[in-house]
Amino acid sequence: MFRKINPEQLNDNPFALIGKDWMLLTATKPDGSFNQMTASWGGLGILWGKPVCFCFIRPQRYTHEFSEEGDRLTATFFSEEYRRALALCGRKSGRELDKVKECGLTPVRTESGAVYYEEARLVLCCRKLYADQLKEDCFVDRAMLENYPAKDYHAVYVYEIEEVLIAD
Numbered sequence: 001m002f003r004k005i006n007p008e009q010l011n012d013n014p015f016a017l018i019g020k021d022w023m024l025l026t027a028t029k030p031d032g033s034f035n036q037m038t039a040s041w042g043g044l045g046i047l048w049g050k051p052v053c054f055c056f057i058r059p060q061r062y063t064h065e066f067s068e069e070g071d072r073l074t075a076t077f078f079s080e081e082y083r084r085a086l087a088l089c090g091r092k093s094g095r096e097l098d099k100v101k102e103c104g105l106t107p108v109r110t111e112s113g114a115v116y117y118e119e120a121r122l123v124l125c126c127r128k129l130y131a132d133q134l135k136e137d138c139f140v141d142r143a144m145l146e147n148y149p150a151k152d153y154h155a156v157y158v159y160e161i162e163e164v165l166i167a168d
Contacts, residue, residue: 002123002165007044007051010164012122014044017077022086024076025055026115027066034107034115036099037063038090041154042075044124044161051161053126056134056154062094064155068131072114073159077122110163121167126159 017023019040026036042055053075057064067073078086085103092099100107106118116123134153139145 001168026074028072029070035063035066035094038086054158071128073126074116075124076120123165125163130158
């Protein structure tokens with residue numbers, strides 16, 4: 001069972017949430033199909049007067065296609081007991097296997113059509129505001145380019161956090 005809270009009521013440290021605990025990003029296409037991937041790069045904050053989640057997805061990831069076509073995404077956070085499921089969702093592609101079935105997760109749909117998971121402890125339900133591609137010539141600190149030996153620069157997305165759900 002989940003209850004809604006305002007983003008300002010979050011007590012979690014965003015650095016630990018994303019960088020240590022990881023988030024499961026689930027993007028949904030207009031036809032209702034969805035795909036998820038584990039991410040440890042991103043952030044939470046305020047932009048354009050709105051609470052936002054921003055995330056980075058490499059173009060070869062299957063979730064990239066869903067993020068490009070759709071405008072809904074959830075960032076879902078789990079307790080430590082789901083670490084193996086998150087690891088699998090970070091290593092395997094939805095093109096290769098049904099990650100939801102493989103991980104034993106139970107999808108739940110919001111009124112807007114976004115998908116999150118019954119097993120989550122925290123869910124950010126989001127609507128896409130902005131999308132762009134990181135560009136090599138925009139890197140001020142050129143050492144960061146070491147993250148891109150294949151020049152497969154992440155797409156960057158900014159999503160408005162429309163709803164925060166927390167498990168009771």
